[in-house]
Amino acid sequence: MSALLRRFRPVSWIRENPVILKEMRSRMRGWRSFLSLTGFIILLGSFVGTIYMTFASANNAFPGINARKEFGQALFYTIYSIELVAVCLISPSLTAGGIASEKESQTFDLLRTTLLSARALVTGKLLAAISFVLLLLFATLPILSIAFMFGGVTVSELLVGTLILILTALFFGAIGLFYSSFITRARIATVLSQGTVVLITIGLPIFALMSISIIEVSTFSSPNSVIRETILLIFGWLIAIASPVATAVVTELILIEEQSLFFIRVPIGSGNGVLTPSPWLGFVALYPLLTVLVMWLTVRIVRRTARQ
Amino acid sequence: MAPIIEIKDLTKKYGLRTAVNRLNLIVEEGDIYGFVGPNGAGKTSTIRVICTLLQLDGGEVFVDGHSVLREPRDVRGLIGYMPDFFGVYDDMKVWEYLDFFGACYHIPAVERQKLIEDLLELVDLSHRRDDMVDQLSRGMKQRLSLARTLVHDPKVLILDEPASGLDPRARVEIRELMRELSRMGKTIFFSTHILSDVSEICTRVGIIENGEMVATGGIEDLQQLVMPHRQVRITTLGPAESAGTLLKEHPAVSEIVLNGASGANRNRIEFEFVGDDEALSGLLSELIGRGVRLIHFSEETRDLEEVFMRITKGLVS
Numbered sequence: 227m228s229a230l231l232r233r234f235r236p237v238s239w240i241r242e243n244p245v246i247l248k249e250m251r252s253r254m255r256g257w258r259s260f261l262s263l264t265g266f267i268i269l270l271g272s273f274v275g276t277i278y279m280t281f282a283s284a285n286n287a288f289p290g291i292n293a294r295k296e297f298g299q300a301l302f303y304t305i306y307s308i309e310l311v312a313v314c315l316i317s318p319s320l321t322a323g324g325i326a327s328e329k330e331s332q333t334f335d336l337l338r339t340t341l342l343s344a345r346a347l348v349t350g351k352l353l354a355a356i357s358f359v360l361l362l363l364f365a366t367l368p369i370l371s372i373a374f375m376f377g378g379v380t381v382s383e384l385l386v387g388t389l390i391l392i393l394t395a396l397f398f399g400a401i402g403l404f405y406s407s408f409i410t411r412a413r414i415a416t417v418l419s420q421g422t423v424v425l426i427t428i429g430l431p432i433f434a435l436m437s438i439s440i441i442e443v444s445t446f447s448s449p450n451s452v453i454r455e456t457i458l459l460i461f462g463w464l465i466a467i468a469s470p471v472a473t474a475v476v477t478e479l480i481l482i483e484e485q486s487l488f489f490i491r492v493p494i495g496s497g498n499g500v501l502t503p504s505p506w507l508g509f510v511a512l513y514p515l516l517t518v519l520v521m522w523l524t525v526r527i528v529r530r531t532a533r534q
Numbered sequence: 535m536a537p538i539i540e541i542k543d544l545t546k547k548y549g550l551r552t553a554v555n556r557l558n559l560i561v562e563e564g565d566i567y568g569f570v571g572p573n574g575a576g577k578t579s580t581i582r583v584i585c586t587l588l589q590l591d592g593g594e595v596f597v598d599g600h601s602v603l604r605e606p607r608d609v610r611g612l613i614g615y616m617p618d619f620f621g622v623y624d625d626m627k628v629w630e631y632l633d634f635f636g637a638c639y640h641i642p643a644v645e646r647q648k649l650i651e652d653l654l655e656l657v658d659l660s661h662r663r664d665d666m667v668d669q670l671s672r673g674m675k676q677r678l679s680l681a682r683t684l685v686h687d688p689k690v691l692i693l694d695e696p697a698s699g700l701d702p703r704a705r706v707e708i709r710e711l712m713r714e715l716s717r718m719g720k721t722i723f724f725s726t727h728i729l730s731d732v733s734e735i736c737t738r739v740g741i742i743e744n745g746e747m748v749a750t751g752g753i754e755d756l757q758q759l760v761m762p763h764r765q766v767r768i769t770t771l772g773p774a775e776s777a778g779t780l781l782k783e784h785p786a787v788s789e790i791v792l793n794g795a796s797g798a799n800r801n802r803i804e805f806e807f808v809g810d811d812e813a814l815s816g817l818l819s820e821l822i823g824r825g826v827r828l829i830h831f832s833e834e835t836r837d838l839e840e841v842f843m844r845i846t847k848g849l850v851s
Contacts (some may be wrong), residue, residue, distance in 0.1 A: 244637030252625045333621035336682070339585050339610055340638035 234478040244342065245350025248358075253358055263365055266312065270369050274305055295378030302373040304425075306387055309363060310474060312393070314427050317359055317395040318419035321402030323412035324351035325528060344528040348407070348521060352399050359395040363388070381414060382487055384479065386506050393513040394470040398423050400520040431472045434465035455494045459502065467508030477506040536722050538563045538598050538690055539584060545592030546579045546745075553579040555745040556593065561690075561723050561738070566716050568732035569725040571742035572846060577725040578618065580742070581694050584723075585615045598689060611639075614683030618695035618725075620675045624668045628659060628678060632685060635792050639686035653681040657711060673704025680711055691715060693724035697731055709735055733838040743846045756841055763788075763806040764814065768821070769830035774801035777826040781805055784820075786813060799831065 240246060281297045306320050325348070328334040337347060373379050394409055405415040441458060466476045477487075481504075484490045488507065491499040539561035546554040554576040561567045570578050580587035583595055586606040600608040623631060629650050636646040654660045657677040662670060670678060676696065683691055696712070697705045709731055712722055716735075726732060732739055733753055740750040747758055750811060770777050774792060781787045786809045793802040807814060818831055 239760055242637070242640075244634050248623075248626075248630075248634050251630070252623070314616070331622055331624075332617070332619050333623060335582075335587055336615070336621045336635070337638065338587060339613065340614040340635060341607065341610055341640055341686075342638040503777050519715075 240353065243346055243350040243353070245347055246354045249351060249354030250357060253354070259358070263362060266362060267365055267369070270305060270308055270366055274301060274369055274372060275306065277304055279300055291377070294376045296497050298373045298376030298378035301376065302370070302379045302383070305366065305370050305373065306474070309366060309391060310470060312362065313359055313391050313395045314398060314423050314470070315420065317355065317363070317398040318402035318423050319416055320355035320358060321399040322406050322419045324355070324403050325346075325406040325524075326409055326412040326415045327406075329410045344525045348403060348528055352396070352403055352521065355399050355402075356392075356395050359399070360392070365389060366525065377518035383478070386487065387474065390470055390474055390477075390506060390509060393510065393517070397513045397517045397520070400517045400524065404520050404524045404527075407524045427469050427471045429459060430465055430469045434462065434472070438462060452494055456500075459492055459494065459500065463502060463505065464506065466505035467512050470509065470513075471472040473505045477504050480504050537561065537596075538565075539567075539723060540596040541584075542595075543593035544583060544590055544595055546583060546588065547591045548575070549613060553745050554583075557742070557745065557747050558746060559740055561721060561751065563689075563721055564716070564719070565738050566712065566722045566736050567724070568736035568739045569742065570727075570729065570732055570842060571725075571788060573727075573744045576837070577742060578694055579745075581615075581692055581723075581725060584609075585613060585692055586610055587615075611686065612689050614686070614688040614691045616679050616683050616691070616693045616696060618698055620672075620679050622668055622675070624666075626667050626828050627664055628654070628667055628670070629663050631678065635682050636685045641686065649685065653684055656684070656714070657681045658707075663695065665765070671704075673700050673707060675705035676700060676704065676708060680708070680715075684715075688720075690721045690723060693722065695726060696724055697726060697728055705731070719838075729838045729842055735804060739838075741842060741845050749845050753838060756845075757838075763808055765804065765834035766807050766814070767802065767804045767830070767832050767834060768828060769800050769802050771827040771829050772799055772801075774803055776824055777803060777821055777828075780821060780824050782825070784817065786817070802830075813848065 277297070277300055281293070281300065325334070328337060338344075338469060370384075398419075402415070402419040405419045405422075406412070409415040409418065438458060438461065441454070441461065466472045480490055481487060489501050489503055492502045493499040537560045539559070541557055541559040544554050544557040544559075545552065557576070559580075559581060569577055569580070579588060584597065586601060586602050586609050590603065594603070596602070597609045598612050600612065602609050614821050623634075626634070632650045632653060636649060637643070641649065650663075651660070654663055657680055659670075659674060659681070661677060662674065665673070667678065678691075678698070680691075683693070688705050693712075697708050700708065705728070712724070713735055714724055738750070738752055738754060739756055741748050741756070768777065778790065778792060781790050781803065786807055787805050788808075789804075789806040791804045793804060807817065809817075814833070818828075821828060821831075
């Protein structure tokens with residue numbers, strides 16, 4: 227392992243990638259990033275304030291431990307939902323202009339005649355964008371910590387939630403770069419990548435619900451309920467791991483209902499049930515895989531585009 | 535001198551249109567090679583192929599022996615490319631711009647600092663080191679762009695219309711920089727419309743039209759090729775008859791015009807001469823040998839513009 231790390235030297239590779247430094251420097255220059263960061267924190271803070279006021283007036287300033295826990299959970303869910311929406315929208319927006327803007331500002335040719343590889347260019351753009359998303363998430367930690375003060379939220383919930391956010395940012399960022407690699411207009415690339423993100427986050431769960439209803443109706447008269455339930459379980463699980471929103475919601479529901487973070491036993495037919503992994507485990511396996519696949523495609527397109 | 539750029543039968547097509555058609559060209563080490571041609575002649579396509587930015591449809595291109603097709607990475611390390619536009623990063627300082635491209639060529643950070651100072655001094659932009667790139671004038675941006683092409687100390691500079699859109703002063707500055715870079719041992723291959731630049735700094739010229747190389751060589755060679763008649767003017771002290779007689783008898787001389795007295799006891803004669811420098815020198819010796827009292831003997835310089843106009847109109851063939 228250490229030999230592998232010595233060979234690839236990931237830290238120095240990131241440090242020596244000029245695109246990361248350039249992008250981060252450009253992004254943090256001026257007031258734009260500072261203002262968007264401040265705006266995001268103010269938005270989050272005002273949500274927290276509103277929830278606090280609502281709970282405090284309804285529960286007479288949190289008389290019992292349960293009321294405090296409920297408040298902590300409500301706070302965590304609210305902040306997490308806002309962060310998830312922000313990550314889903316911001317990540318592709320930050321990267322969709324990545325390659326397209328180089329073409330627009332006519333710097334793409336200059337880069338392609340240097341020794342900078344297409345892989346370094348693409349990964350540099352992605353990592354620089356993700357580092358800003360991480361900064362955004364990091365900046366909200368003090369607000370999130372209020373939820374822990376009230377209880378009702380576990381560290382494992384936070385860790386799994388953060389993992390989902392980071393992997394979402396990486397995959398959706400990669401989608402933005404993918405569109406950016408073959409579309410010359412940054413604005414069009416942004417619209418297309420955000421459309422794809424909406425399709426994945428909202429479209430997929432809606433499609434799943436509709437499909438499940440159809441499967442239930444069409445197999446209602448089936449004498450073999452085991453097959454029907456198995457189909458529904460597999461289908462539902464696949465949809466749950468495909469959308470970060472579905473993953474987060476279903477994982478949390480399982481955690482609340484079954485008190486399990488990793489596996490649950492889903493009853494099928496009259497048997498003992500099937501041991502099923504929590505959706506976040508599937509998500510953690512699927513999203514990095516998809517990210518690598520999309521990045522690989524993007525690098526190929528950038529290489530090809532460079533010599534057309 | 536060894537060829538540093540060698541193009542063999544290069545063909546580039548865009549759909550049905552052939553932009554470059556079986557182009558052959560050799561640039562030798564140390565050359566300042568002017569690549570001249572009208573708009574749409576195929577100059578930029580050729581340059582983009584050399585710079586590994588464009589796939590070729592036929593032929594071969596080598597830079598210092600490396601094929602642009604099979605060894606594009608090696609070629610990129612050998613060339614410094616300046617396109618006909620200035621690629622701007624709005625939100626970068628001048629030194630950051632050079633630092634970024636230095637890093638793109640894997641130059642260690644410790645070396646980059648000194649390198650940037652040297653390059654800025656070379657292009658006379660040291661005083662604008664911490665300014666934003668988009669605040670520079672067009673001429674300064676072009677100089678910065680030239681500095682960018684030098685960050686990795688390439689053997690060949692490939693410049694696409696380096697003086698296009700510049701004011702006269704900036705043009706002179708770029709021209710002087712190119713001379714300086716040539717003195718530093720760089721081979722320069724550049725495309726241009728500005729023929730005065732070509733005649734002033736180029737050691738060799740290639741003229742392209744409709745994707746085909748119509749003429750290539752030294753400027754003198756091209757002039758000789760296009761206009762074999764050399765226009766010569768002499769002034770004699772005293773009568774010009776003996777000079778006139780000799781010239782009429784000379785097989786290489788034609789179109790003699792006696793301009794008569796051009797001052798106190800001076801007579802001017804103009805004529806066309808076919809022959810090289812050796813032959814022209816022989817004619818001068820003959821005139822003096824016949825006792826002609828010469829006070830002026832000169833050849834009219836032939837304008838490259840005229841050469842270009844004749845060639846690109848197909849007068850060569």
